[in-house]
Amino acid sequence: MSDRAKAKSEQHLIGKPQRKIDGLAKSTGEARYTDDIALPGMLHGKILRSPHPHARIVSIDLEAALAIPGVHAAISGKDLPVRYGIIPWTPDEYPLCVERVRYIGDGVAAVAAVDEDTANQALEAIRVEYEELPAFLTPEDALGANGSDDAPFIHPARKEGRNGNVTKRVELEFGDVDSALAGSDVTVEGDYFFEGTTHTPIEPHCAIGQFDGTGKLTVWSATQVPHYLHRELARVLDLDPARVRVLQPLVGGAFGGKSEPFDLEFCVAKLAMLTGRPVKILYTREEVFYAHRGRHPFDMHYVTGATRDGMLTGVDARIVLDGGAYASFGLVTTYYSGQLLAAPYHIPAYRFDSTRVYTNKPACGPKRGHGSVQPRFAFEVQLDKLAEKLELDPIEFRRRNFMGAHRRTVNELRVTSNGFLECLEAVERASDWKEKFRKLPMGRGVGVAGSCYISGTNYPIYPNDMPQSAIQIQLDRSGRVAVFSGASEIGQGCDSMVAYVAAEELGVPLEYVRVLRGDTDFTPVDLGAYSSRVTFMLGNACIDAARKLRRKVQEAVAEHWGCRPAQVLLAGGRALYGPDTERQIPVDEAFQLAETRFGTLGATGWYNTPKDVHGDYRGGTIGASPAYSFTAHVAEVEVDEETGVVTVDKIWVAHDCGRALNPVLVEGQMEGSAYMGFAEALMEEHVFKGSEQGRAGLHNAPSLLDYRIPTSLDTPELESLIVESIDPEGPYGAKEAGEGPLHPSIPAIANAIYDAVGVRMDRLPFSAPRVWRALRRGRGVVTGLLLLAALAGCADPVPGADAGPARDTVVYSATPEDASIIRAKVVWGREEGLDTLAVGEAMASLGLTFLGTPYRPGTLEAPGEERVVVNLRELDCVTFVETVAALTELIRDPSVDPEADAARLEARFARALEARRYRGGELDGYPSRLHYFSEWIRDNHERGRVHDLTAELGGDAYPGPVDFMSTHPEAYRQLADPDVLTAVVAMEARESARPRFRIPEDRIQGVEAGIQAGDIIAATSAIEGLDVAHTGIAVRVNGRVHLLHAPLVGEEVQLSAVPLADRIKGIPGQDGIMVARPLDGAGVTRGNGSEPGGTARPTGQED
C-alpha cells in the first residue's frame, strides 16, 4: 500500500464502528424529546374522541367546558374546517371531525387548560350529540355497501356510481400472465392473510404549539416529516408558510407511525393561536393505538408458476387491503402491494389487482416495509411450496431465479447493485443450512426467504423538481464543521451519518462536527424519514456540500505548498501532502488558508433522484427508487406439538446495504428489523371488536400489556451478516438498511414451521392456538420428506373470502367436473336471481336442478384421514342437502366470482360444506363430522346456519340413546382406531343426554302450513340408537309439502310422488320428522382440513 493510501485508510471513518453524535446524550438522560420541553405559561391540551365507529355529528356544545375555571380554549371541527392528507390527491381528513366521525377514536373537540386534570374535566363537560350510522368493519362489508342515506359510504364516492368505500384500485399486468401460467409445468395457488400490526414506538406522539406577537407559529413535534407538517400547518391554518416554524426534537421511535400530520399538531397550533400561550398535547398510549397508521391487513391470493427445471414463469396476485377510516398513504400502499415484488427474482410475467377499502377503524398507513411486507410473506411461502413440488432446495430455487444486477424488473424498475446471491450464500453458510433443512428432528425446522426494498423513492409526495434532500455546511477557522441538516433523526442515526460524511470528506475528527438539526427555520428541506430514503439522499447531499468545501481547502493549501490541489489530502485532523505525508499542517490551519483565500467558508449540497428509470405507464413511478436493497433470512424454529407454541431460536439476517457506513448502526437496523418481523409473525395483532363482542370497532387491546410486543425473553437470537454490493450511485456505495431486513423474517419463520411439523401457516400471526389447531388437524404427524410426499397431492391452502376466522386452509378433494358443476350452478343461480330470494326458496329452486343426479352412498368415506369431500356428481341423502345448502351460500355471496379459477371456487365451496358438515364448522378429524343428523341440525342451528323449527311446530321431546355407531363398530372402518372410537363414544354420550324433538308422523300434515319450501327435513328413525333415517328438502307441490331427496330406492335425486306426510307414514322405519329452516347465516366458514381420510355415516339409514 502506498503511503498515501495508507494515510487515507487509517484515517477513514466510513466503514468503521463509530460513536453516534447523540449516543452519550441518550445514555445520560440529557437527550431532549418533545415531551421534555416545558415553556413558560404552557397549557395542557386534550382531545375528545368519538365513542362511535360511524356517526353523524348532530351538535357539539363547548359552553360547559369553557365555563370551567382554568379552561382557556375549546375548539371543534368547525374551527379548522380544512381537509388535509399526506398524499395531495386524497385529502380526506379534518384536524377535528366536521360532520361525521369514522372510527372510535376520531377527534371531535379539543381543549387547552392550565393543567392536565382541568383539561380532562373540560373534556367530560363537552356535550356531543351523535346520530349513529351503520359501521363497515370488514372490507367485505365495505365493498358490499350501496351508499344509501341510511348507510352512507365512509367517504363520498369520487365518481358517480362508484363505491365510496374504495380508496384505490390498481390493476397492472406485465407480460402475458395467463399464457405463462398455462404453460407452466407446476403452479401453486394459495390464499394468505396478513393481520394488521402497529408501530408502537415507546415515545407517544407529542406536540407543542406557540404563537408569538409577530404572528409566527412554532410547533415542536415528534414527527418524521417536519417539512410536510410545515406545509400542512400553513395550509390548514391559513398562515404564510414563512411564518411557520417546525422544530423536531429527538424522536423516540417512529417506524412510519409519525410520518404524516396528526390531529394534535393542528390542535396545539390552533389552541396556541387562540390563547396566546404555548399548548402541549401528549397522546396517551391508548391514543397512540387509535392514531395507528400501521400495517394494513391484507387478504392475498397468489398463483405462481414454474417450469420443471425450476424457473419462475408467472405470478398472478389479487389483494384486498383493509385501509381503515382514512386514506393516509393508502394510494401508495396499494401500488406498493404489487410493485415491490418484482425483484430479486426474474419474473417473466406478472399481474396484480389490489384494492384498498375504507373501514370504520383507525386508518392504516406505512409501517416499516410499507406495503411490501405482506405480499413478500405470501410470495416467499409460495416459493417454498413451489420448491417442494419441484423437489428443489428452496435456496437453490431462489438462486436459480436470481434476476442479476443492473437489470430492469418485469415492471421496468431499474435495479442497480444487487447482492442478493451473496445474501443467500451468507445465510446458507452461517445457519449450516445443508445440515438442517429437512434433516432436523420432528418439531424443529429451518426456513429461508428473500426480499428487496427501495432506497427512497424517485418522486416526492407532492410534485416538484426541487432537491429531495439538502445540506448546508459552514467551516470555522477553529477547524469546526457545522452541518445544517433538515433530516429526521428517529433513532436510525441520520444525524450521525452526516457527521461521518462531513468528517470523512473534510478530514476533521468526528468531535469537530456539529449537526444543527430538526428546525425548518434554519435547515434546508429534507422530505422526511420515510421510504428508507435518508442515507441514500442525505448522504449524497452531504458529500456534495462537503466536497465543494474540500476543493476550496485543497486549492488554498496547494497554493500555499506550491503543489496541485489533488495532491492535498484532508484526513485525521490534518492536511497532508500526498506524495510525502510527512509534510502536513493541522486542519484548522488549512481552513484558515482557505478562509483567507475565499472568505467565509460555506456551501450547500443537494441530491435529487434520477428520473426516467421506471416504466412509462400509469403508476410506473411508484416503487421506482434510485437503488434497491436485498435481504435473505434463515430462521430456525422449535414447535411444541402439544401446545402449538412456536419458539424462534435464531434468525440469520444477511442484508445487502450497498456499503455499511457505520457497521454498528447497520447491524442495529438489521436486528431491529428482524425483531419486528419476528414480532409480527408470532405475537402482534392490531385488531378490533366486532358487533358480536359488544362494542364494534373498539380496539381489542390498546395497551402495551395486551398488545404484545416482544420483551428480551421473547426475542430470538439475531445474527447480522452485512453484504456490501457497493452501489454506483449511493453515498460511498451505501443503500438502505432500515426496512428491507424486516421482510423475510415472517416467511422464513412460516417456512421453518413447515419444515418442523409439516403445517403451512398462511395466516398471521402464528399464535399457539392457531398452530395447535393446524397440528390437531392431523397434518403435523409425519416428518421430513415423508410428509412432503404426502402433502404434495393436496390442494393448496385457501383462505375464506369471508372476514374473521375464515382464512385458515381447507383440505378437500374434488374433480375438475365438480368445479364445472359449481361454476355452472353459481352462474345459473345468479341468472335466476336466487340471490334475491329467501334462502329457502333459493335452496328449493336450486335443489330441483339436481333431479336425476345419481345416488351413491359412502362418498365421504375416502381412504386416509378425514378431508372435506367435494362430490356434486354423486349424492346421498345428506350430501344432497349439504351440497344444495353450500351452493346456495356461494350464489348469495357477492364476493364469490364464478369466473374465478377452479381451485379457488372449489375451495370456497369446500369451506361452505365444511361449515355445515363438521362440528363448529371446522374439520378436526373423523369424529368432528356431524354423523348424527340431529346433532347436525343443532350444531348448525347454534351457528345460525339453520333454525330448528321442530319444537316450535309442536314437536315432542323423545328420549333414547344415540349409539348406533359404537354398537355397530364393524360398519365403520375408522372406529378401529381406539382414539376415534373413544371420541365417538364420548360424542354419543353427549348426544344421548341432550333433548331431541320430533313431529310424529300422524301430526305432519297438521303442521304442513308451517313448513316452507327449502326447509330441511329429517325423517326420524325407528331403529334403536339411531336418530335420523333420511333427509331431504321440502318443496311445495299443489299446496302440499313433498320431499326433494336422494333416496337409495330410485337411484337418483327425485321429488317424492306423494306428500311428505303420506310418505313418512308409509315407511316402517321412519316415525316422524325434524324441520330446520336454512338461514343465510354468518356467511363465515372455517377453513382447513386434514389428510385424505374418511368414514361412514351411520348405516341403517334408508340411504
Place this chain on the structure above:
Amino acid sequence: MRIVQLHVNGDRRPAGVPEHYTLLETLRYALGLTGSKQGCDKGDCGACTVLVDGRPTLSCITPVWEVEGREVVTVEGLAAQGHPSPLQNAFDLMGAAQCGFCTPGILCSLSALLAETPAPDLPEIKEALSGNLCRCTGYTKIYEAVWAAVDPDRIEP
C-alpha cells in the same frame, strides 16, 4: 398539594406536588429531571424505571409519597461527576441506544443487575431487561453493551 421530601441522585429535593402525583410526574414536572420517560403511564413499558434504594422501580405507577426518605437514582444520577458510567459509555459505543427513549429505564435496570451480578450471563441479562420494552434494537446490541461494560476489551475501536 403536598410537600414531599425526596432524595434524588444524592440531592435533597423538597417538592410541592398534587396529592395524586406519581414519582415520574414529580421527577419530570416538579424537579425538571426529564431523563426518565413516560411511554405508557401504566407500568407496562419500563421507560420510567428508576432505582429506589437500588431496586428498579416503575416510577409511573409509584405514588411519590411512597419514596419519601428513600434513595432515588434516575438516569441523570448514573454518571459520576459528568463521567458516563462504563455501561453508559458502552451503550454509545455498541449502538445499544437507537431512538434512546427506552434507554434511561434500561440503564437503571441494568445498573441494578451489575451492582448485584458484576459479570452476568445472557439469561441473567435477559431476565433483568424483561420489564423494559425496546422497540428499536431487538435487544442484541444491549446485551453486547453489557458485556462491553463488564469487559472493555470487547469494545471495538
